[in-house]
Amino acid sequence: VTSFIQILIDGIAVGALYALVALGYTLVYGILQFINFAHSDIFALGAWSAFTAAAVLGLASNFGASVPPFYLTLLVLLAATLACGAAGYVIERFAYRPLRNAPRLNVLITAIGVSLLLQNVGQLEVFRAQKSGITQYSLPFGPYPRVMPPMIPEGFIEFLGLRFSYIDLIVLVLAVVIMVGIELLIFHTKVGLAMRAVSFNHRTAALMGVNVNRVISFTFVTGAMLAGAAGFLYCLKYPQLRQTADTMWVLFGLKAFVAAVVGGIGNVRGAMLGGLCIGLIEFLGVTYVSGNYRDVYVFSILILVLLVRPSGILGKAVVEKV
Amino acid sequence: MNAPHASSDSPAASPDPAAQLRPPLWTAVPRAIWPVIVGVALAFCLQEFLVPGMPTFSSVIAFAGINVLLAVSLNLVNGFAGQFSIGHAGFMALGGYFGAAIVYYGTAVIYGDFNFHGGWISYLGSSRNTPEMPVRGGELLFLGGCILGGLISVCAGYLVGLPSLRLRGDYLAIVTLGFGEIVRVLLEGTPNQLGPYGLSDAERATLEQTPFPGLLYRVGGPQAFNGLPTYSSHFWIYVWVAIVLAVAVRVKYSGYGRSLLSIREDVIAARSIGVDVTRYNVRAFMLSAFFAGIAGVLTALYVGQIKAGDLGFSRSFEIVIMVVLGGLGSISGAVMAAVLLTFLPEVLRDPPTVVSPPVLATIVVLAVLIALRSPKRLRGLAVLIGVCLAYELCRWAADASGRRLSDFRMIIYAFVLVMLMILRPQGLLGVHEIWDVWPLNRLPMLRRRLGNLPATTGDVPPAAPPAGGDAA
Numbered sequence: 001v002t003s004f005i006q007i008l009i010d011g012i013a014v015g016a017l018y019a020l021v022a023l024g025y026t027l028v029y030g031i032l033q034f035i036n037f038a039h040s041d042i043f044a045l046g047a048w049s050a051f052t053a054a055a056v057l058g059l060a061s062n063f064g065a066s067v068p069p070f071y072l073t074l075l076v077l078l079a080a081t082l083a084c085g086a087a088g089y090v091i092e093r094f095a096y097r098p099l100r101n102a103p104r105l106n107v108l109i110t111a112i113g114v115s116l117l118l119q120n121v122g123q124l125e126v127f128r129a130q131k132s133g134i135t136q137y138s139l140p141f142g143p144y145p146r147v148m149p150p151m152i153p154e155g156f157i158e159f160l161g162l163r164f165s166y167i168d169l170i171v172l173v174l175a176v177v178i179m180v181g182i183e184l185l186i187f188h189t190k191v192g193l194a195m196r197a198v199s200f201n202h203r204t205a206a207l208m209g210v211n212v213n214r215v216i217s218f219t220f221v222t223g224a225m226l227a228g229a230a231g232f233l234y235c236l237k238y239p240q241l242r243q244t245a246d247t248m249w250v251l252f253g254l255k256a257f258v259a260a261v262v263g264g265i266g267n268v269r270g271a272m273l274g275g276l277c278i279g280l281i282e283f284l285g286v287t288y289v290s291g292n293y294r295d296v297y298v299f300s301i302l303i304l305v306l307l308v309r310p311s312g313i314l315g316k317a318v319v320e321k322v
Numbered sequence: 323m324n325a326p327h328a329s330s331d332s333p334a335a336s337p338d339p340a341a342q343l344r345p346p347l348w349t350a351v352p353r354a355i356w357p358v359i360v361g362v363a364l365a366f367c368l369q370e371f372l373v374p375g376m377p378t379f380s381s382v383i384a385f386a387g388i389n390v391l392l393a394v395s396l397n398l399v400n401g402f403a404g405q406f407s408i409g410h411a412g413f414m415a416l417g418g419y420f421g422a423a424i425v426y427y428g429t430a431v432i433y434g435d436f437n438f439h440g441g442w443i444s445y446l447g448s449s450r451n452t453p454e455m456p457v458r459g460g461e462l463l464f465l466g467g468c469i470l471g472g473l474i475s476v477c478a479g480y481l482v483g484l485p486s487l488r489l490r491g492d493y494l495a496i497v498t499l500g501f502g503e504i505v506r507v508l509l510e511g512t513p514n515q516l517g518p519y520g521l522s523d524a525e526r527a528t529l530e531q532t533p534f535p536g537l538l539y540r541v542g543g544p545q546a547f548n549g550l551p552t553y554s555s556h557f558w559i560y561v562w563v564a565i566v567l568a569v570a571v572r573v574k575y576s577g578y579g580r581s582l583l584s585i586r587e588d589v590i591a592a593r594s595i596g597v598d599v600t601r602y603n604v605r606a607f608m609l610s611a612f613f614a615g616i617a618g619v620l621t622a623l624y625v626g627q628i629k630a631g632d633l634g635f636s637r638s639f640e641i642v643i644m645v646v647l648g649g650l651g652s653i654s655g656a657v658m659a660a661v662l663l664t665f666l667p668e669v670l671r672d673p674p675t676v677v678s679p680p681v682l683a684t685i686v687v688l689a690v691l692i693a694l695r696s697p698k699r700l701r702g703l704a705v706l707i708g709v710c711l712a713y714e715l716c717r718w719a720a721d722a723s724g725r726r727l728s729d730f731r732m733i734i735y736a737f738v739l740v741m742l743m744i745l746r747p748q749g750l751l752g753v754h755e756i757w758d759v760w761p762l763n764r765l766p767m768l769r770r771r772l773g774n775l776p777a778t779t780g781d782v783p784p785a786a787p788p789a790g791g792d793a794a
Binding site: 033034035095098099102103104105106107108109110112113114115116117119120121124247250254257258261290292293294295296299300302303306307310 | 400406485488489491492493495496497499500501503504507508510511634635636639642643646650730732733735736737739740743744747
């Protein structure tokens with residue numbers, strides 16, 4: 001039983017990351033009805049800018065030494081979220097806004113194009129910072145994988161025979177804090193009201209005096225910042241950073257998207273629930289069935305949910321109107 | 323549809339006016355077959371005369387053919403039926419692995435080794451310098467593998483198409499995406515293959531004792547399934563291209579194709595005039611999957627190996643991009659886009675200047691076309707000149723910084739894709755075919771033969787409703 005609960009804890013920690021990325025998908029889908037395929041690359045951007053920020057602060061070769069002070073960790077987190085937010089704004093403004101009234105398929109292809117663009121620009125190496133012959137970081141992120149320096153002390157708390165590692169705890173706490181914040185933002189502020197209005201109907205919202213473009217930009221930036229925070233947490237948990245064009249990033253993004261769909265796309269609480277479900281299912285499957293089919297579980301759950309309840313666990317069924 | 327319907331107004335003159343417009347029944351078979359026969363002849367000429375002339379582009383020409391096959395078949399689902407499938411590489415992987423396994427283990431069982439045992443067509447190409455012309459059935463095995471690989475994809479296409487009963491739009495797209503990923507991961511979990519570089523005693527025993535179907539799932543797992551006999555030549559690839567083109571054109575101008583287009587334009591309206599939406603969608607999926615499976619077999623047996631890891635969602639996206647670039651629903655557009663996008667990365671490896679003769683000629687032709695026919699000719703010309711200048715600037719910048727432009731080809735590719743979607747959202751041709759477009763639509767022969775689609779279709783694709791509840 002202890003090991004079972006231990007697996008649950010691991011699953012929930014990863015599920016919280018999925019949930020954070022899924023929130024970005026679901027926010028954008030709720031407001032624009034399209035799958036933002038570039039979101040997984042924003043997530044990668046978050047992880048890589050966290051690494052670059054850490055390297056700029058001189059922590060890149062900090063292995064084995066003591067953990068940096070806490071305010072530096074916060075600074076790195078801030079850098080990652082800000083970089084992603086800025087990228088989200090630029091993408092929305094220059095790639096998606098001109099297509100606001102185009103057919104959905106075109107927006108989808110544009111998203112794929114933006115995703116390719118981000119992946120490949122991320123692999124360039126225009127500037128290389130070296131210290132005593134060792135490359136510390138490159139701008140953009142360069143064609144080689146890197147290792148994130150540790151920012152959280154290693155170790156764990158033992159509680160009732162269960163081990164909570166510090167990293168898992170921080171990931172969980174931060175994810176929960178962010179989710180509560182998003183919940184408050186959407187359901188208890190004026191901007192959140194505007195977002196809900198726009199997602200319900202663009203034109204009517206505009207007639208009620210909502211600046212639709214600004215709200216959409218705001219939504220994009222929020223989603224991107226969440227992905228940035230998720231990227232930071234991800235590279236704390238898994239310090240091996242692959243190149244930005246590695247399919248691993250897109251696969252993570254796709255699973256997060258699956259989480260959003262399973263929870264009910266366009267539904268904020270659904271994204272959180274779906275993320276946790278996907279994390280749990282993945283870990284349970286890997287432990288009790290076989291580790292080779294990690295992705296199969298997630299996508300089978302997706303197809304199952306879509307067939308049985310297409311609007312997701314918490315989603316409302318859409319009635320087709322003529 | 324403007325064809326006169328049989329009506330009760332003129333019962334005396336002829337019982338069915340539509341019947342008079344129809345060509346006689348006995349011509350049906352020749353009319354269906356002649357494009358394929360011409361295609362076979364052209365494919366033969368291509369292999370015998372064209373490919374030996376340009377050895378550097380030999381494999382690119384083959385991949386262009388495979389991409390045409392994929393793009394045209396995906397166009398049946400994405401372009402005609404308007405269902406968005408982004409799991410085409412999954413069909414390709416499934417059919418490819420199955421067909422390749424049949425050919426590979428079939429060769430082992432029949433001939434006792436894993437070598438190439440071609441028939442006479444494979445020996446015609448100058449790439450095979452085998453002295454004698456053997457009368458052997460390897461070619462038949464290959465053809466059987468193609469068809470069986472296609473058929474297993476058809477089964478998968480049936481399963482994937484079925485959810486379109488309940489799901490449409492983005493949700494169906496996600497199902498196809500999930501299907502593609504599941505296929506990839508399952509194929510990566512298969513056990514090692516037997517051979518191809520000799521067999522250990524244990525392997526030989528397995529080969530002899532296992533019944534044939536039991537062998538088929540030993541396809542290499544996370545490594546590639548390799549050492550396949552390379553039966554598929556330019557000839558075979560382009561024969562299948564001819565078949566898919568003939569099928570696609572005939573589907574598009576048939577009642578079935580027009581029903582598919584009506585589903586794409588408006589599902590509810592299509593249903594209200596009696597189109598069985600689910601059945602038509604499932605059929606489109608099955609037809610499309612058949613050719614995708616064959617493309618998989620052709621690729622595997624051209625390269626000599628097939629790897630599930632290469633057939634993930636990024637390969638699917640490549641094909642979708644071809645279809646959208648060509649124009650959803652346009653067969654000739656898909657062909658042009660597939661050829662263009664296959665050659666583009668190769669050309670960018672060693673980019674020519676704008677003033678080199680072939681490029682300059684293309685630009686002049688484009689400029690003349692824009693100046694004569696485009697409604698926004700100034701903007702069109704400005705874009706053309708801007709593209710040329712930007713290209714030269716990129717070349718210059720790459721030279722100046724001591725890098726090659728080909729290092730940036732993926733960035734250029736992605737950027738061009740985004741710009742194209744913003745500037746020309748309907749793709750190269752929209753729903754039209756090349757013979758609907760000036761100057762080819764002035765040729766009376768083509769007009770009479772094919773007729774034009776209603777001009778309104780697809781020129782201005784219907785804008786997506788901004789949000790739920792808007793349409794009410």
